[in-house]
Amino acid sequence: MDAKTGFFYFFAAVLLYSALRVVTSRNPVHAVLHLILGFSQAAAIWLLLKAEFLGIMLVVVYMGAVMVLFLFVVMMLDIRIDRMREGFWKHFPVAAAVGALVALEMAVVLMGGFGTLDEAKPAAELLNAQGQVLPYSNTQALGRLMYTDYLFPIEVAAVILLVAMIAAIALTLRKRKDAKTPDITGQIGARAQDRLTLVSMPATKAAAAAAQGEETK
Secondary structure: OOHHHHHHHHHHHHHHHHHHHHHHOOOHHHHHHHHHHHHHHHHHHHHHOOOHHHHHHHHHHHHHHHHHHHHHHHHHHOOOHHHHOOOHHHHHHHHHHHHHHHHHHHHHHHHHHHHOOOOOOOHHHHEOOOOOEOOOOHHHHHHHHHOOOOHHHHHHHHHHHHHHHHHHHHHHOOOOOOOOOOOHHHHHOOOHHHHOOOOOOOOHHHHHHHHHHHHHO
16 A cells, blocks of 8 residues: 555545534534534545645635634524434434435435546547647636536535525524614605704793893892
């Protein structure tokens, strides 16, 4: 076993451990931290497979932006762990059935996909007739596939992420009894005569002069 294979098994073992801790951690913050660890190990595996673009995107986009956002949302939600555990065994059969169905679908898709993969092209095919190496970019090839053959799945994933982001923001905007919020409808429908009221009052100087005259008498 060479060093590359050893690194692969090490990263894969840590990835499996972190993925298991994501679903078994009782503290949501710990689950998010284990998910960040899993993304780092997946990025290392992508680098071993010479897919530098995917590895960098996992580190920059997911670990640097998405997971930090998830961590802040989890901390702002003030999740009550004791309430989440209520009724766990009551809904466990349904959850187990859904999990088994998802695992079965993933197994069918992965096994079917791996069975139809073409063999890797040898390095000699990347040479032209004169023996010169043809320019090749993983990022360019990935971008061409994403926005041609897989454009519709990419758009569906983008919509799902947008809905998840809006839902997370909506969950944090819960109404509080002690919070004072303005009436936007009343402000928009307000009129000038409703804001200003003219009241007739006696002149201040005349009233003061009359009071002073009475005192002198």
